[in-house]
Amino acid sequence: MSMSLIQALPKAELHLHIEGTLTPSRMMALAKKHNISLPYVTLEDIQAAYQFDDLQSFLNLYYQGADVLREEEDFFQLMWDYLLVCKEENIVHTEIMFDPQTHTNRGVGFDVFMPGFLSAIRKAKREWGQSTKLIMSFLRDLTEAQAFDTLDASMPYLADIEAVGLDSAEKANPPEKFRKVFAKAKSLGLKRVAHAGEEGPAEYIWGAINELNVARIDHGVRATEDNVLLRFLREHQIPLTVCPLSNIKLNVFDKMDQHNILSLLNDGLCVTVNSDDPSYFGGYLNQNYKELQHHLDATDDQIVQLIKNSFLASFLAPDEKEYWL
Ligand code: ES4
Ligand code: ZN
Numbered sequence: 001m002s003m004s005l006i007q008a009l010p011k012a013e014l015h016l017h018i019e020g021t022l023t024p025s026r027m028m029a030l031a032k033k034h035n036i037s038l039p040y041v042t043l044e045d046i047q048a049a050y051q052f053d054d055l056q057s058f059l060n061l062y063y064q065g066a067d068v069l070r071e072e073e074d075f076f077q078l079m080w081d082y083l084l085v086c087k088e089e090n091i092v093h094t095e096i097m098f099d100p101q102t103h104t105n106r107g108v109g110f111d112v113f114m115p116g117f118l119s120a121i122r123k124a125k126r127e128w129g130q131s132t133k134l135i136m137s138f139l140r141d142l143t144e145a146q147a148f149d150t151l152d153a154s155m156p157y158l159a160d161i162e163a164v165g166l167d168s169a170e171k172a173n174p175p176e177k178f179r180k181v182f183a184k185a186k187s188l189g190l191k192r193v194a195h196a197g198e199e200g201p202a203e204y205i206w207g208a209i210n211e212l213n214v215a216r217i218d219h220g221v222r223a224t225e226d227n228v229l230l231r232f233l234r235e236h237q238i239p240l241t242v243c244p245l246s247n248i249k250l251n252v253f254d255k256m257d258q259h260n261i262l263s264l265l266n267d268g269l270c271v272t273v274n275s276d277d278p279s280y281f282g283g284y285l286n287q288n289y290k291e292l293q294h295h296l297d298a299t300d301d302q303i304v305q306l307i308k309n310s311f312l313a314s315f316l317a318p319d320e321k322e323y324w325l
Contacts, residue, residue, distance in 0.1 A: 006289045006303065010324055012093040012310035013086070013274055013285050015218050015241035017137075017167070018117070019066045019099055020277025021082040030068035030077075038068075050280055055199050055250050056169055058280060065280075066102050075116025083124040083132070085278075089286045092324065093131040093314060097165055100150050101139045114157045133315055135193060137165035138181065140173035147181040151188075162315050163191035165218065166208075170200035175207035182212040191215050191315055193241075197222035198252060202229050209238065216241055216313055221252060223269075224260050234268045239313030243276035244291050245283045256295035265302060272310045 024046035031038045040046045052058040069075060079096075086094055103113050117134070124130035136154055138147040154161060164185040166178055175194055182192055194208040198219035205223055208214045209232075220240035223229050233240070242261050246252075253259050264271045273292070278284045283291070289306070292298040298306075311324045 005300075006286050006293075007090060009304075009307055010090050010092040011285060011307050012095070012272075012314045012316075012324070013091045014095045014216070014239075014272055014310060014313055015097070015243055015274035015276055016082070016094060017062075017097045017099065017277050018078060018082060019069075019102055020062060020281075021085075021279055022065050022069070022078060023081060023279050026077060026081060027065055027068050030070070030074055033074075034068060034070050036068055050249075050282075052249055052280075053251065058250055058277075059168060062277065062280060063102060066099075067106065069103065069113070070108060072112050072116040075113040076120045077116075079117045079120035080123070083120055083130055085284055086130060087124070087128055089284055091285055093133075093311070093316060093320075095133045095135055095162065095315060097135045097137045097167065099137050099139060099167065100154065101142060101146065104150065104153065110153050110157060114160070118157075118160060131316070131320075133162040134160060135163045135165045136161050137167045138178060139168040140166050140177065140195075141169040144178055144181050147178055148184070151181060151185060158188065158190075161190065163193055163215075165192075166194040166196075166212070167218070170195060170198055170204065174200070174204055176211040179211045186213060193218055195219055198247075199250075202226035205229060205233075215239075215315075219243065219247075219252075221247060221260055221264070224264070230267060230269070233270075237270045237312075239270040239272060239309065240264065241272050241274050241313070243274045243281075244288050245278075245281040246276035249281045256291050259292075259296060261292065262296050262298060262302060265305065270309050270313055271306065272313050273306050 024043045121132050192212055192214045193216045194212050194214050195218040196204040196208040202222050202225045216239040218241045248256055273288050275285045275288050311321050
């Protein structure tokens with residue numbers, strides 16, 4: 001299938017951190033606006049700095065980058081930049097994660113970022129019918145008490161939040177640490193997702209399923225280490241939101257031709273393709289699909305199945321899914 005067909009097919013994206021869409025040029029412009037001195041002079045300096053050893057070395061730059069986001073209009077611009085990419089790439093539906101604590105920890109509150117996000121989302125809906133949902137992610141290297149504070153602070157915006165998630169440093173921060181706050185989120189009518197089995201073991205995927213009651217697993221590629229888990233994921237069709245370029249940049253796999261996404265797909269799991277933090281990992285959604293063709297010889301049928309899965313695994317209502325399938 002040519003790039004133009006990947007481009008042309010309507011797709012859903014289910015694993016995307018809005019803070020990870022901050023482009024180098026937007027970062028420079030916002031730093032200038034707020035008189036923040038960055039450790040970079042040129043756009044090329046920024047690109048050159050984006051060489052990561054692992055998840056933590058990426059997170060350090062990701063949190064540093066987010067510091068240029070200070071005012072409501074900054075968050076509007078951040079969201080708007082990404083929604084324009086959705087229009088460009090035919091991402092007709094997107095489920096966008098945001099990390100409140102990345103902002104509240106430096107004194108930027110829900111009353112700053114939420115109105116910015118929501119006005120961009122509403123404008124894109126009005127202008128070209130863009131479909132979006134928001135997923136509020138807790139930082140798992142912080143405490144469960146801090147996650148509870150975040151859930152409390154989100155109350156005025158609950159109607160605009162579809163689900164809660166769990167991200168940041170996975171190792172030594174198992175899902176069960178957040179069992180109570182996920183139970184509270186469930187009681188409030190929020191759906192649940194969690195990063196698991198990216199850098200952490202397959203055991204954390206079981207934890208996300210059994211302790212957090214998640215509808216999907218973000219990443220989940222280490223499921224291949226546990227055959228009982230693989231069978232469970234297949235039987236229950238619990239989706240994995242896989243992020244190929246992310247996994248290469250963070251050394252989850254050495255090279256793209258070693259990625260296990262197509263073996264998971266061929267095994268009958270509901271796997272999807274996603275861009276995670278496209279500004280840091282070197283490609284938006286269509287580029288992630290293209291990598292699978294180039295390095296894994298993905299067939300047209302496999303690409304089509306991955307795209308169908310993106311809608312099946314989404315939080316769209318059954319009739320909305322049906323429209324795109
Ligand atoms: C993330 Cl790739 C990844 N993993 C865990 N947490 C994250 N936050 C943003 N990107
Ligand atoms: Zn992620």
